[in-house]
Amino acid sequence: MPKRILQTTGLLAALLAMLWVGCADGDEVDFNHDIRPILNERCVVCHGGIKRQGDLSLLFRVDAMQPAESGKQAVVPGNPGTSELLRRVSHHDPDERMPQEGPPLNAEEISKFRRWIAQGAPWADHWAYVSPTEPERPAVSDPAWPRNGLDYFILARLDQENLAPSPRADCPTLVRRVSLDLIGLPPTPEQVASVCDDSSSARYETFVDSLLASPRYGERWAAMWLDLARYADSKGYEKDIPRTIWRFRDWVIDAFNQDMPFDQFTIEQLAGDLLPDPTEAQLIATAFHRNTMTNTEGGTDDEEFRVAAVIDRVNTTWEVWQGTSFACTQCHGHPYDPFRHEDYYASFAFFNNTADWDQDNERPTLPLFPEGNEAEGLALLDEIEAIEKRMIEIASTPEMEEARRAWEGQLDDPQVVGKVLGTRQNEVRRIAQTPEAERDDAQRAHIRYIYAEIVEDEQMDALRQERRAKQIALRDIKPILTPVMKEVPPTQRRTTHVFERGNFLLRTEAVEPGVPASMPPLPDDAPRNRLGLSQWLVSPDHPLTARVMVNRFWEQLFGIGIVETLEDFGTRGLPPSHPELLDWLALQFMHEHQWSVKALLKQIVTSATYQQASSVTPEVLERDPRNRLLARGPRFRLAAEQIRDQALAVSGLLSDEMFGPSVMPPQPPGLWQNPYSGARWQTSDGQDRYRRGLYTYWRRTVPYPSMVTFDSPSREFCVSRRVRTNTPLQALVTLNDPAFVEAAQALARRMLDETAIGDDPVPVEDWLTTGYKLALARDPSAETLFPLRTLYDEAAQHYASSPDDAAAMTGQSTNPELAALTVVANAILNLDGFVMKE
Amino acid sequence: MNLHEEANQAHLRHVTRRHFLRTCTTGLGAMALASLAGCAPTPDTAVRRAMQRDVTDPLALHPPHFAPKAKRVIFLHMAGAPSQLELFDYKPTLARLDGERCPDSLLEGKRFAFIRGVPKMLGPQATFRQHGQSGAWVSNHLPHLATMVDDVAFLKAMYTDEFNHAPAQLLVHTGSARLGRPSMGSWVTYGLGTENENLPAFVVLLSGGVAPDAGASVYGSGFLPTVYQGVQCRSKGDPVLFLSDPDGLSRDLRRRSIEAINRINAHQHQEVGDPEILTRIAQYEMAFRMQTSVPEAMDINDEPDYIHTMYGTAPGETSFANNCLLARRLVERGVRFVQLFHWGWDSHGAGASEALNAGFLDRCHETDRPVTALLKDLKQRGLLDETLVVWGGEFGRTPMLENRTGLDNPYVGRDHHSDVFTIWIAGGGVKAGITHGETDEIGYTGVSGRVHIHDLQATILHLLGFDHERLTYPFQGRAFRLTDVHGKVVREILA
Secondary structure, three states: OHHHHHHHHHHHHHHHHHHOOOOOOOOOOOHHHHHHHHHHHHHOOOEOOOOEHHHOOOOOHHHHOOEOOOOOEOOOOOOHHHOHHHHHHOOOOOOOOOOOOOOOOOHHHHHHHHHHHHOOOOOOOOHHHOOOOOOOOOOOOOOOOOOOHHHHHHHHHHHHOOOOOOOEOOHHHHHHHHHHHHHOOOOOHHHHHHHHOOOOHHHHHHHHHHHHHOHHHHHHHHHHHHHHOOOOOEOOOOOOOEOOOHHHHHHHHHHHHOOOOHHHHHHHHHHHHHOOOOOHHHHHHHHHHHOOOOOOOOOOOHHHHHHHHHHHHHHHHHHHHHOOOHHHHHOOOOOOOOOOHHHHHHHHHHHOOEOOOOOOOOOOEEEEOOOOOHHHHHHHHHHHHHHHHHHHHHHOOHHHHHHHHHHHOOOOOHHHHOOOOOOOHHHHHHHHHOOHHHOOHHHHHHHHHHHHHHOOOHHHHHHHHHHHHHHHHHHHHOOEEEEOOOEOOHHHOOOEEEEHHHOOOOEEEEEOOOOOOOOOOOOOOOOOOHHHHHHHHOOOOOOOHHHHHHHHHHHHHHOOOOOOOOOOOOOOOOOOOOHHHHHHHHHHHHHHOOOOHHHHHHHHHOOOOOOEOOOOOHHHHHHOOOOOOOOOOOOEEOOHHHHHHHHHHHOOOOOOOOOOOOEOOOOOOOOOOOOOOOOOOOOOOHHHHHOOHHHEOOOOOOOOHHHHHOOOOOOOOOOOOOOOOOOHHHHHHHHHOHHHHHHHHHHHHHHHHOOOOOOOOOOHHHHHHHHHHHHHOOOOOHHHHHHHHHHHHHHHHHHHHOHHHHHHHHOOOOOHHHHHHHHHHHHHOOOHHHHEEO | OOHHHHHHHHHHHHHHHHHHHHHHHOOOOHHHHHOOOOOOOOOOHHHHHHHOOOOOOOOOOOOOOOOOOOOEEEEEEEEOOOOHHHOOOOOHHHHHHOOOEOOHHHHOOOOOOOOOOOOEEOOOOOOEEEEOOOOEEEEOOOOOHHHHHHHEEEEEEEEOOOOOHHHHHHHHHHOOOOOOOOOHHHHHHHHHOOOOOOOOOEEEEEEOOOOOOOHHHHHOOOOOOHHHOOEEOOOOOOOOOOOOOOOOOOHHHHHHHHHHHHHHHHHHHHHHOOOHHHHHHHHHHHHHHHHHHHHHHHOHHHOOHHHHHHHOOOOOOOOHHHHHHHHHHHHHOOOOEEEEEEEOOOOOOOOHHHOOOOHHHHHHHHHHHHHHHHHHHHHHOOOHHHEEEEEEOOOEEEEEEOOOOOOOOOOOOEEEEOOOEEEEEEEOOEOOOEEEOEEOOOOOOEEEOOEEHHHHHHHHHHHOOOOOOOOEEEEOOEEEEOOOOOOOOOHHHEO
8 A cells, every 4th residue: 555655656746747847946936837827727717808806807917917996906016015916815814815716825826926926927928829939959868769850859858757769660560550640541561561571761761752642641631621621511500401512622632632831721721712813723722611501490590690600710710720719709808818809809800701691502602514514604604693783783773772761661561571581581670670871881782682682673573583594504504513702892891890798699899800919910011801811820920820730730640739739729728748849840840841741741750759669568658648758659549531441441442533522332221310401311332332431421410420430520610639439339330330341341352362372272371361461461460360260260160051141241152261251351350450550 | 325325336336446457457547647737737627527537438437516316317309399388388368369469569679580570479279277286287288298297397487599499409408509519418428427338328219200400419429528429229220320240140250259359459458558458348348238238228029018008109110109118218227318309399380290280289199198108107116216307399489370471371380489488307306296487478488487498407417416517528728518607506496
């Protein structure tokens, strides 16, 4: 027992040291390190961005130095004696003492406050909001170990902890790891042989280059990006009907394959339509923010869900590029981070003037016409546009305006309002109830547009009929219509208001587009639109974007980010395990690699850190159970898409067809049952049954079952991190899902077909070895082979006497050997080593 | 021993077992350690609590905050929102106003889904009578339930923020009208773990031919690990997806193949030391057991005739009645949260299937007998004392007639109404035979005892032993909870 306590204490000490080096008790008090945590943990709940009790907020220095409601000043720099904060936290009377909730501050905490105030109460920005500076390369114990710059930071930290790095992983394991990491697929036995015959670094690097050049590379990294882009093939909400937006998915694959610099990748997705003479690809890129959901449920308020989409664009932009949980500020000031309520709506204003408004037809869209129909299609579009322009012209004549005003006054009559199209009545009534002088341009245009659609008038009727005919002609050409971002014309701009407590019906003061005051300013000459915002995000002195992105790629490779909370770099996120490494990588990414993702990935996978073996001793596991220090290589379960792709690849079933509409591989019947929706799962034929997981049709309310079981999100919202679980339902998928059984059948056939015929008439061990090598890229040990052999013998015996079972198991032949190999292949596809990256 | 002591003891047994495992394998429960750091700006207590979950056994039994009154929940969601005015909320004044123009004061500032302009009032399409000792009002459409009113607490002034199905259903189940939050069943299984690891801890049963409007998100795990999400058990095909072995693979060969997999994995663990492998071994064993235990639990053929008569069940069908009986079988076996959805209550009156004078009556008929049987059956087995049964829709319906087209229509219906509806709750810790909350003369809004969805959630969690403000999980920089930043326990209905 005493031994146990000692062990635990030692462990605790190690962890303390590990997570925060130098928790010094010296005189110098560091605001971020010593003060902010206490403020965040104990004070800001009542004196922060949501509640400002006693008119005191401790989020910004300026607020803390102002007299509060009591007239007293919480913090008087240099003068602990007159600082109300200090008086209250050390008060002997529990009624006076702060904080009111929980235990009083301890002596050390109070002493920190006293010393900090005496030192002038210097405030410091949270690390993530300060631009990174080039860290010095640290000294290390073994200068021969690092293979490139990043290794110095890892090794220096291991030195501090008295831990040694692990040896390099064995070659086949490393080849499989890097292949799964860079292209999401396992290596072929031939690839393994070609690198490992002579496992020099040069061979490894050549292999890395070949992976980066493979078209499979873009597919693998697109899968990651699509979680952030919340890409799906359906519109979400109740009916969750199909959406055609796969051209965006293809754009992402292409962008990764071409190694589009990340700054350009950012600008094109957020503001491709605002670039001068945008290309078609740049317009498709803007579909990034058309992946927001559209509510087609009957009776919904279109304006409410347009606003919901804009809110999602703001939240997603801040989460993806800034690692910031900006959503808090939708309703109130940020509880912990230096963002004000108005900051949210200044961001909102960047996105509030696009032409989409929760319409079932998802306009505006970019048409792609089938070959030969382009001219006709474009002409029809022009004609429709001209007709609509004419309709608005007519609706703007004084007589029509007069008639419209009269109509607005009759909206209480069901006969009248019943004609308002579809789901627009709530917005129309809101506008009608707003005096004309108080309507903004968008509202004026909107109600005129609605009126033009419903007014009974001969001329309008004729125009609408003409338009209908053209719309039918257009539909018959079957263009592919991809939703894209498009700004409204200058005459229809919406004014952005702060919404009280986030409620879109409670508009308060108007705001202009802008960025939070606590961040670097927008340059004076930057356009105040999405283009200006996107350029600002990737400007070289921006503190967050590059850090957030290198952290995302790091997490994909090592399973856990340098900042574990990929989605939150704020004060409530977790601190970086290697702050200097994060800064170094961010600077490398921007300057050395010029935002090249391939160069960044190559740098990481050729490091000594990445190439370590992933096995762990009990001692190291006890010291660093989650591998935060990287004294070993990464070992974690593959992502949902990779689990599927790998099974198809090793069984030889995988189709290498790229791009195009999403496909519907077999899934159990009866899953799609959304109300008021006729959408059906129509199982694909031929090669489309075996496409990579990222091409599988993604319906938000009913995602592909085996993917969800392996923790893929629904894609309703941006998700930075997939939680990795380990459940019995996952075992059931890889054991019994017909897709995995089919893979086992095909792998068994390969075991027979691809084993060289030797002298032994029944080369069972050779078959088993072939299968294991195809699946896991390495030779099986005797301890592995023995249970497989036992299983094979038991199965073969059964199938020799049960040809019907054999035929069912193989899916074709009654050959008992093939049936037994299918059982073994099924087992191989369920091994821990198969579903894990090692 | 009360339930809390029981839960604590089970937890201690678990901890002891884990401790044993840890000394054998060194280093399980990794996440628990990571939060011990003192100097770093560690996140709040929610993070610590979340991280204390044993990652290798996330469904292990866990004690709640205080002694619970109930151990499990059966939630009967009448999807589409049944009309309270035809079932429980008796309004003679509304009958007198039938056909009159709705006063402007009721329409001011309101948003409706389908009502256009100024509608007419619609009197109750039912007759009402008081029942039982408690004298609760129940309409002629629910003759069976009327016999059980003394076991039920009616909440007559429920209200919500949402007037469309998908967001309102999300609010009921996840505490938020937007997608992405964990559902109540996920929170409860996260908080309590499971009593039967051979069955999913949170089971969902659908009937009515249509899934809930908000899809699987109403039983999703949101940002909680997927191990806490609701598992849909189906009456046709595999009760749990991919539960059956492939054709041609006998049970014996499946057992042997799992043995081979686990033997190789155990060897792998010796080689590489990753404790995740031990978890995988345990999960494969559990999957194998589930292959037997789930079909056994889902097979109602072994129920005696009197039970089938009582519920109105027919083995092999997908029906609400079968699902009620399954709910009883599942809670009997220790399943923590059973969620039923029965679609078809969206009585707008635009067509027969959704009219108060047609489809609505069918729904009443389909559900009345099995719901009552479920209450009686739980009671006679002594399970009602520790099981909560909740019945309700996602919002209520207007006292006005909805007439979307303005044309003559043989069918009558009511529009969505977020201001008031009736929910009832029965079982462990609930005061039986009471009515809480009152509505105005025409049933348009609650005038006393109003209960918001978040209050109902806070109350359910309270009965399970949780302070709803402390059952939290860290996500996007803050501690999230089922009740968002709202919720007040409805003390008046606590026994």
